[in-house]
Amino acid sequence: MTGPPTFELGEEQLAVARRARGRGLCPECFGRLLGRWGHGLSNPERAERLAAGLATALPEAGDACPVCGGIFGRLGLWAERAERAAAPYEWHRFTCGSRWEPERLAAEEGLWAELGSAWGESARAAFNRELGKLLEARTGGSGGPDRPDLVLLADLAVGRVEVTVSPLYVRGRYRKLDRTLPQTRWPCRRCQGRGCVHCQGTGRTYPTSVEELIAAPFVAASQAEGTRFHGMGREDIDARMLGRGRPFVLELLRPKRRTIDVAALAADLGPEAAGRVEVEGMVPAEAADVLRVKEASPEKSYRVGVEGKVPLGKVKEALSVAVGRTIAQRTPARVAHRRSDRVRARRIVDARLVEGAEGRFTVELRTEAGTYVKEWVEGDGGRTEPSLASLVGVPLKVGFLDVLEVHDAEVG
Numbered sequence: 001m002t003g004p005p006t007f008e009l010g011e012e013q014l015a016v017a018r019r020a021r022g023r024g025l026c027p028e029c030f031g032r033l034l035g036r037w038g039h040g041l042s043n044p045e046r047a048e049r050l051a052a053g054l055a056t057a058l059p060e061a062g063d064a065c066p067v068c069g070g071i072f073g074r075l076g077l078w079a080e081r082a083e084r085a086a087a088p089y090e091w092h093r094f095t096c097g098s099r100w101e102p103e104r105l106a107a108e109e110g111l112w113a114e115l116g117s118a119w120g121e122s123a124r125a126a127f128n129r130e131l132g133k134l135l136e137a138r139t140g141g142s143g144g145p146d147r148p149d150l151v152l153l154a155d156l157a158v159g160r161v162e163v164t165v166s167p168l169y170v171r172g173r174y175r176k177l178d179r180t181l182p183q184t185r186w187p188c189r190r191c192q193g194r195g196c197v198h199c200q201g202t203g204r205t206y207p208t209s210v211e212e213l214i215a216a217p218f219v220a221a222s223q224a225e226g227t228r229f230h231g232m233g234r235e236d237i238d239a240r241m242l243g244r245g246r247p248f249v250l251e252l253l254r255p256k257r258r259t260i261d262v263a264a265l266a267a268d269l270g271p272e273a274a275g276r277v278e279v280e281g282m283v284p285a286e287a288a289d290v291l292r293v294k295e296a297s298p299e300k301s302y303r304v305g306v307e308g309k310v311p312l313g314k315v316k317e318a319l320s321v322a323v324g325r326t327i328a329q330r331t332p333a334r335v336a337h338r339r340s341d342r343v344r345a346r347r348i349v350d351a352r353l354v355e356g357a358e359g360r361f362t363v364e365l366r367t368e369a370g371t372y373v374k375e376w377v378e379g380d381g382g383r384t385e386p387s388l389a390s391l392v393g394v395p396l397k398v399g400f401l402d403v404l405e406v407h408d409a410e411v412g
């Protein structure tokens, strides 16, 4: 708010102050009875104007204030606690919050009604704002609701400040060159990651993942406590991800450092990743990018090595029938544990025979998002119809599968 402060006191406002006099309110709580009247003044300044308007003495601060119980007198202490709680983290923007006993807030609203004030400001809103101002002055940080690095919650009853650290996001595209690598961390199902005889105490089904190989240098640099990996879909463990790679967002949880050189970290993922995972185009990202990546449903291109005793001419013929055609895919048995069992319509956008020899051939195809390619080739026991196998009339088996491209908007 710019311009000089305004606080015009009419009879209605003075009447509120008159009725409140003698109740032992501290200056903050006294002024806050009219906290939403006028602007440009702190609540203790409002109290001063009210006292002058009533030609009476300003109330004294004290723990005896029936509204706040002296909480506003201890703002400095709370600022100190907040600063100490935030100290382990790098932060620039913060938001203040506070947890109040509900009875205290309800009693305050009751007091407004009793005194006839339509302009009261809640103790919690005032406390959060004043704590924020003190912290800004002490630390040079910037308070406000917009994309905070930290949320500092003063638990007034417990006497402690809780810190919520916002994640740090980076995004890019990955290529996966290794057919033994899952996209994300894969905890052992038997022990849920605690470690048992089946996983030799590692807590894992697979020793590492795309997520972990990419995250390692970023976790080290940001001193994050964990990660979440959001891919624009995922390929099977035994499928490579080639071409320009698959878009992803890496979320670094509770980072202690936020100023990291994303390009430099991406340039060298370390020896464990060499030959297995590559990244490109990595840049800082934000929470909204996660949604964008999860909601995209781009077409994809694949190269599939197929085994089956069928003349190549017959394959070509079947592919020309399949192109542009919609197939009905019932949820494959192998993913039924995590996807609802229903029939989905999917389209084969393009398909061509690349090469072939006796008993095997290679196909490249482009499909609508969500098409199960392996099932389209093999038929999945009739759950996908028509399949390439049903079109050629011979049993087929996928020997290998590579994702050649994810055709999201950035690729075109």
Ligand SMILES: [Zn+2]
Pocket (backbone or CB within 6 Å): 025, 026, 027, 028, 029, 030, 065, 066, 067, 068, 069, 070, 071, 072
């Ligand atoms: Zn008070």
Ligand SMILES: [Zn+2]
Pocket (backbone or CB within 6 Å): 188, 189, 190, 191, 192, 193, 194, 195, 196, 197, 198, 199, 200, 201, 203, 204
């Ligand atoms: Zn286990």
